[in-house]
Amino acid sequence: MQITKIVFSPTGGTQKVLDILTEALATEQGAASEARQIDLADPFIDETDIEVAPIPSPSSPCPASEGARPKWPCSACPA
Numbered sequence: 001m002q003i004t005k006i007v008f009s010p011t012g013g014t015q016k017v018l019d020i021l022t023e024a025l026a027t028e029q030g031a032a033s034e035a036r037q038i039d040l041a042d043p044f045i046d047e048t049d050i051e052v053a054p055i056p057s058p059s060s061p062c063p064a065s066e067g068a069r070p071k072w073p074c075s076a077c078p079a
Contacts, residue, residue, distance in 0.1 A: 003035035010041045 005022055009015035022035050038049050 005035050005037040006040065007037065008040035 003022055003026060005018050007015055007018050009018070026035065039045065040050075
C-alpha cells in the first residue's frame with residue numbers, strides 16, 4: 001500500500017502529528033514506512049501533484065439553501 005501524506009504545516013505541529021499517524025497506519029497495514037509527501041506550504045510545489053475536489057459534508061451549509069443548514073441530504077445536492 002502506498003501512503004501519500006498531504007500536509008500544510010508552516011510551524012511543524014501538524015507535520016509531527018501526521019508523521020505519527022502515518023507510521024501507525026503503515027505498521028498496522030504492513031506497508032513501507034516511507035510515504036510520499038505533498039507539502040502545501042512549499043512555494044515551489046509541483047501543481048501536477050495536487051487535485052482538488054469539493055465534497056459536501058453534513059456540517060457544511062448547502063449552496064441551494066442560501067446558508068441555512070437543511071436536513072441532510074438536501075434534495076438539491078448530489079447523492
